[in-house]
Amino acid sequence: MRSSALPPRILVLHAGVVALLFALNFVLPEYHHAVLARVMLLSVFAMGYNILFGYTGLLSLGHAMFFAAGLYGAGLSVYHLGWSIPAGLAAGIACGAALSTAIGLLALRTTGVAFMIVTMMFAQVFYLLTFYFAEWTGGDDGIVLSQEIRRFFVGDFYLNLTDPTTRYLLALAIFAIVLFATLIAVRSSFGRVLVAIRENEDRARMLGYDTFANKLAAVVLSGTICATAGAAYALLFGYAGSTFAGVQYSILPLLWVLLGGAATTLGPFIGTLFMYYVIDITSSYTSAYLLIVGIALILLVLFFPKGILGTIRARWAGWLP
Amino acid sequence: MTDTISNPGPARLRLDRRTVLKGVAASAGLAAAPGFVRYSQAQSAAPIRIGFQCHRTGIGAAYGRWYEKTTNAAVKLINDAGGINGRPVEIIVEDDGTDAKRGAEVVAKFASQHKTDIVYGTLFSHVVTGSAPTAGELKIPYYVVSEGYHVASGKMNRYCLQPGITDVRSQVTSVAPWIAANAGKKVTMIFPDYAFGYDHRDYLPPALKAQGAEVIAQIAIPPTESSFTRYFPQIPAETEVIYHVMVGPAVLTFVKELGEFYGSNRPQLFGFIDSLEAVDINSPGLEFLDGSHFWEGSPRYAQPNDSDAQKVYRAAVGIDDNGAAVGDPKDVSTAAHMFGCWETLYVIKKAMEDSGYKGPEDRAKLIEATEALTEFKEGNEHPQGDKVFNGKNHQCYGHQNISKLEGGKLNVVHRTSIEDGHYEVEADYTTQPL
Numbered sequence: 001m002r003s004s005a006l007p008p009r010i011l012v013l014h015a016g017v018v019a020l021l022f023a024l025n026f027v028l029p030e031y032h033h034a035v036l037a038r039v040m041l042l043s044v045f046a047m048g049y050n051i052l053f054g055y056t057g058l059l060s061l062g063h064a065m066f067f068a069a070g071l072y073g074a075g076l077s078v079y080h081l082g083w084s085i086p087a088g089l090a091a092g093i094a095c096g097a098a099l100s101t102a103i104g105l106l107a108l109r110t111t112g113v114a115f116m117i118v119t120m121m122f123a124q125v126f127y128l129l130t131f132y133f134a135e136w137t138g139g140d141d142g143i144v145l146s147q148e149i150r151r152f153f154v155g156d157f158y159l160n161l162t163d164p165t166t167r168y169l170l171a172l173a174i175f176a177i178v179l180f181a182t183l184i185a186v187r188s189s190f191g192r193v194l195v196a197i198r199e200n201e202d203r204a205r206m207l208g209y210d211t212f213a214n215k216l217a218a219v220v221l222s223g224t225i226c227a228t229a230g231a232a233y234a235l236l237f238g239y240a241g242s243t244f245a246g247v248q249y250s251i252l253p254l255l256w257v258l259l260g261g262a263a264t265t266l267g268p269f270i271g272t273l274f275m276y277y278v279i280d281i282t283s284s285y286t287s288a289y290l291l292i293v294g295i296a297l298i299l300l301v302l303f304f305p306k307g308i309l310g311t312i313r314a315r316w317a318g319w320l321p
Numbered sequence: 322m323t324d325t326i327s328n329p330g331p332a333r334l335r336l337d338r339r340t341v342l343k344g345v346a347a348s349a350g351l352a353a354a355p356g357f358v359r360y361s362q363a364q365s366a367a368p369i370r371i372g373f374q375c376h377r378t379g380i381g382a383a384y385g386r387w388y389e390k391t392t393n394a395a396v397k398l399i400n401d402a403g404g405i406n407g408r409p410v411e412i413i414v415e416d417d418g419t420d421a422k423r424g425a426e427v428v429a430k431f432a433s434q435h436k437t438d439i440v441y442g443t444l445f446s447h448v449v450t451g452s453a454p455t456a457g458e459l460k461i462p463y464y465v466v467s468e469g470y471h472v473a474s475g476k477m478n479r480y481c482l483q484p485g486i487t488d489v490r491s492q493v494t495s496v497a498p499w500i501a502a503n504a505g506k507k508v509t510m511i512f513p514d515y516a517f518g519y520d521h522r523d524y525l526p527p528a529l530k531a532q533g534a535e536v537i538a539q540i541a542i543p544p545t546e547s548s549f550t551r552y553f554p555q556i557p558a559e560t561e562v563i564y565h566v567m568v569g570p571a572v573l574t575f576v577k578e579l580g581e582f583y584g585s586n587r588p589q590l591f592g593f594i595d596s597l598e599a600v601d602i603n604s605p606g607l608e609f610l611d612g613s614h615f616w617e618g619s620p621r622y623a624q625p626n627d628s629d630a631q632k633v634y635r636a637a638v639g640i641d642d643n644g645a646a647v648g649d650p651k652d653v654s655t656a657a658h659m660f661g662c663w664e665t666l667y668v669i670k671k672a673m674e675d676s677g678y679k680g681p682e683d684r685a686k687l688i689e690a691t692e693a694l695t696e697f698k699e700g701n702e703h704p705q706g707d708k709v710f711n712g713k714n715h716q717c718y719g720h721q722n723i724s725k726l727e728g729g730k731l732n733v734v735h736r737t738s739i740e741d742g743h744y745e746v747e748a749d750y751t752t753q754p755l
Contacts, residue, residue, distance in 0.1 A: 031434035141516035238454035
């Protein structure tokens with residue numbers, strides 16, 4: 001995977017975002033500090049989705065299953081098998097990688113609308129499996145990882161995942177790793193092939209690229225990133241339930257990415273943050289907050305069809321990755 | 322939001338139009354983002370702030386609306402009577418969308434943005450389970466009105482309590498003797514294949530067995546199902562009682578299809594009213610249920626022997642003799658459950674008074690004071706009936722009602738004793754640190 005060197009301003013921008021988020025750890029009020037920790041993890045979910053939707057042009061309606069694969073892979077191994085938190089995280093990520101490989105091999109036999117439907121159906125199967133195996137998963141009630149489990153030593157280093165600062169910094173670390181991994185991936189030859197497939201798959205194939213293999217790699221990368229978010233979510237917030245495998249958690253990353261800007265590295269974070277606060281603020285004032293969210297989305301699509309960062313890139317900053 | 326903002330700003334400001342406009346804009350921005358503003362510390366006469374985690378939207382919205390009405394009615398009475406420890410009670414509502422993830426976020430919002438003293442009022446068990454870890458981490462008392470067995474089972478944490486409504490395991494255990502003695506000995510269960518159904522699935526068979534009856538089939542219906550006809554052939558022919566519980570929004574279809582399947586020659590039916598809460602029992606399609614029996618936590622229809630406390634409660638909440646909103650017969654309440662809000666608020670009041678609760682620094686004392694409670698006497702504060710409270714598993718136990726649907730009304734035909742609902746308690750939250 002050859003990658004062209006990162007131009008300084010791109011490097012500065014992304015490092016600056018991470019540095020800003022690090023600095024916010026020390027100044028944000030308690031509530032917004034906790035919100036940002038959640039948003040960073042959820043935006044990792046969106047970044048994973050963006051690899052497939054934004055860069056590869058494959059619209060999946062089933063990514064909740066990858067998030068939930070990580071969530072349950074981590075949660076169940078810690079809860080039932082007594083695995084350590086790091087081992088649980090690894091298990092969650094591995095589950096996501098394995099599931100996305102299997103789903104990719106099957107779903108990529110289809111394209112377009114059929115791909116959407118097939119991914120949605122697989123996700124529905126996954127959702128119902130969380131009920132079928134309710135003896136282990138707890139079904140919709142889910143399972144709770146106690147505070148004791150989430151306080152542990154890594155060597156001599158004590159980690160308390162119930163501590164807000166620890167949680168924030170770990171979420172930031174995962175966010176930063178995935179952000180830079182995404183940046184490197186999309187600027188590599190692999191990333192450019194994905195864009196080529198998105199723009200014209202037949203032409204990419206004619207040029208000699210194995211489009212199936214590249215799309216499969218995109219599904220696996222995307223699914224694994226989403227599973228990482230899910231695994232971290234279960235461990236940092238202590239809960240895994242079938243809600244997260246439901247269809248709305250397949251739609252949400254699509255909305256976050258559309259809002260922030262598809263095929264932009266920072267768009268998923270901006271979209272997730274924006275959406276979180278729109279719901280958070282409007283729901284305090286009216287039970288019709290989804291109406292407001294809907295109107296906001298319509299306005300954005302009308303006036304910023306490429307999303308917030310996508311529009312900025314199109315109009316003012318073409319260099320944004 | 323009634324909080325005031327104290328933001329003195331620079332000492333020397335030139336007060337021109339532009340400055341004023343900037344000031345107004347900044348103030349509006351701050352008002353829209355209250356989390357950035359430090360609330361003033363609670364003063365002795367400042368309200369006790371209770372965060373109400375409400376299902377205003379999502380699948381629990383019908384329940385949420387009536388939980389809110391009941392809460393407002395109880396708080397009005399509490400405030401009219403002098404509040405708690407001489408301080409008025411203020412309810413701050415946040416919608417959790419009946420969603421586990423949002424529920425946890427709302428608990429965090431109450432604790433760290435609204436700075437409420439406690440969080441209260443959640444019904445759906447998956448929202449409780451998803452929110453409880455956050456309540457435990459933030460050490461904010463979390464009084465739920467959920468009826469799930471999750472609190473009593475010991476799977477939550479010390480900050481999670483359910484003192485105002487009995488749990489499903491207890492309800493199921495209570496009604497089993499009546500079913501065995503009056504409805505039949507061979508029972509087929511039809512239940513939703515999710516958490517609410519599991520409590521029934523797991524605890525009815527042993528309770529019936531203890532009474533000499535047996536569950537001969539269990540039919541779990543997936544949550545995505547909208548038609549039920551294909552499940553009915555699984556009901557054994559020797560079934561004497563069909564025990565049905567919440568089947569979600571498709572309950573009307575369920576009943577209609579069950580009626581078509583059996584015609585006029587049906588087994589006895591025993592159901593939990595949960596599936597028909599906020600639904601007019603005389604709705605077209607529900608005729609098949611005539612003559613069947615239901616569990617009710619608190620009766621929907623006014624009964625001839627209603628206590629004075631029950632009458633006071635119904636009048637205060639605003640429900641008529643048919644359990645619908647006064648002035649709107651179509652607006653049917655969730656009477657079997659919503660009394661739990663009323664009673665929980667009075668338990669909170671009692672525990673705050675016992676502990677001399679002054680503010681968030683006394684949250685641990687509030688938990689201990691709640692755990693120290695042992696019984697609640699029937700009266701205006703507990704209109705559903707007397708109850709006992711187990712401080713170890715944070716769960717109350719009380720009477721249940723079995724009602725027969727006849728003449729378009731639910732008439733209570735049996736009221737269980739508190740002892741009927743007892744089971745061996747294994748959980749002990751008091752061993753957990755505060």
